[in-house]
Amino acid sequence: MARQNRAVQTRQTILLAAAAVFDEHGYGAATIQEILTRAGVTKGALYFHFASKEELALSIMAAQLDSDPLPSQPTRMQELVDLGLVFARRLQREPLVRASVQLAMDPWSEGLDRSGPFQAWIGLIEDLLNTAKDRGELLSHVDPRQTAEMLAGAFSGIQELSHVLTDREDLTHRIVVLLRHVLPSITLPAVLVTLDVSEGRLERLTGG
Amino acid sequence: MARQNRAVQTRQTILLAAAAVFDEHGYGAATIQEILTRAGVTKGALYFHFASKEELALSIMAAQLDSDPLPSQPTRMQELVDLGLVFARRLQREPLVRASVQLAMDPWSEGLDRSGPFQAWIGLIEDLLNTAKDRGELLSHVDPRQTAEMLAGAFSGIQELSHVLTDREDLTHRIVVLLRHVLPSITLPAVLVTLDVSEGRLERLTGG
The missing domain is CATH 1.10.357.10 (Tetracycline Repressor, domain 2)
Known part of the structure; x- marks a missing residue:
């Protein structure tokens, strides 16, 4: 359980670091190396969660749809x-x-x-x-x-x-x-x- | 008059070349050298018309508003x-x-x-x-x-x-x-x- 939490946290750390690097340089100019440095994780940890820069970008794009459901309303x-x-x-x-x-x-x-x-x-x-x-x-x-x-x-x-x-x-x-x-x-x-x-x-x- | 037309044409050639290079690489990654190559003009000709990459980009952005006036309508x-x-x-x-x-x-x-x-x-x-x-x-x-x-x-x-x-x-x-x-x-x-x-x-x- 603790192990799973740590994995979830690492994944989130990498996503946030990648988001910051994409934000700064754009997708094309961003490098995996800079994402590693910013996240403070090993290359192995990153590739355990994401196969490529593209998969990182797609996961970040998917994040805009992750949201708690809103309270239901009369209409x-x-x-x-x-x-x-x-x-x-x-x-x-x-x-x-x-x-x-x-x-x-x-x-x-x-x-x-x-x-x-x-x-x-x-x-x-x-x-x-x-x-x-x-x-x-x-x-x-x-x-x-x-x-x-x-x-x-x-x-x-x-x-x-x-x-x-x-x-x-x-x-x-x-x-x-x-x-x-x-x-x-x-x-x-x-x-x-x-x-x-x-x-x-x-x-x-x-x-x- | 012929001279002025040629200047207008050169300016347009440079703008179209810059547009193509920006289109391909994005503003940040585009270089003046590549714009020169694509336009087939000298550095002197480019800088006669545009002081910088930024000025090229601003001129391209302004082009979206250059348009013949539309026929006036009842409303x-x-x-x-x-x-x-x-x-x-x-x-x-x-x-x-x-x-x-x-x-x-x-x-x-x-x-x-x-x-x-x-x-x-x-x-x-x-x-x-x-x-x-x-x-x-x-x-x-x-x-x-x-x-x-x-x-x-x-x-x-x-x-x-x-x-x-x-x-x-x-x-x-x-x-x-x-x-x-x-x-x-x-x-x-x-x-x-x-x-x-x-x-x-x-x-x-x-x-x-």
Whole structure:
């Protein structure tokens, strides 16, 4: 048990070190040697957990989807709002999530399949929208797949704009603005009026 | 006159070569030497036009905003739609515009101020929305600056998603989807009903 915990910790240490090195140099220029130095682990320890630089990058990209499940809400549309706001906060606070998104957004991550995180987010949002539609929360013209792809793309660009302009300080506000522009076009008004789409939502949701 | 034309041509040759090199290696790894080789010009010619690698990158980023003015339309909101669709097509067709956007989106363009193109697009959209608002085309709650920032961010992410998933083949479709989700929340219904927000719009607009 203690052994397993140590392995989990080592894996996390390596991921965080790799995230920092990718963050600094980009995927292409990063070297395994620098990740080893930063993590303070042996080459054997690293290769026990990750077969290659690519596998490290893919594991970091996958980390943006690792998250505790959010409290369930009266409507799926509120859960969609909460998903966006919580991810915005994770981007502001968690270096691993930031590195994860930077890798996925880097047009020069040569040889790296960057479609994984996009596809995963699209799938997650599409599932929520499909359930919302089945429950009658959406307007009848909505195509959940199309809306999910639009939201995933829009979110990724808005977080990058917020990164460039304010180092993501205003990200929560910008996601609220996105949702307030999009939700009225897809949500039944009687559901829309119940939603909490505001910057204060996160405190009310998690008390933090 | 012939001399001036040659200078303009040389400048353009250097810009396209730099765009290709940045596209291949990223801003950080690109070298002036490789740009010289690709452009087939002397170092003197390059430095006559551009003082540094940074100035080359900034000039490429500025190129995304160089465009012939679009035909004026009965509403500013139609002009906003046209602006988005034309830019989508330029991204699909023009290598310089693609390189320009890649530079602006690259989280590892160290030392490069990437806020310029974002700010320029935000300003352009904000001006259009302000005029639209003055002319009564928008719902009264709309904050043109906020909507402009949201649209610029969303567009940039959606073009990147389209880049990752389909090498931008479906970009026009995705921009139509974005506009169809956002315009109903900001546009007066009597104006909304007059808008052509469809993939066929570009052919009707420019015949090409």
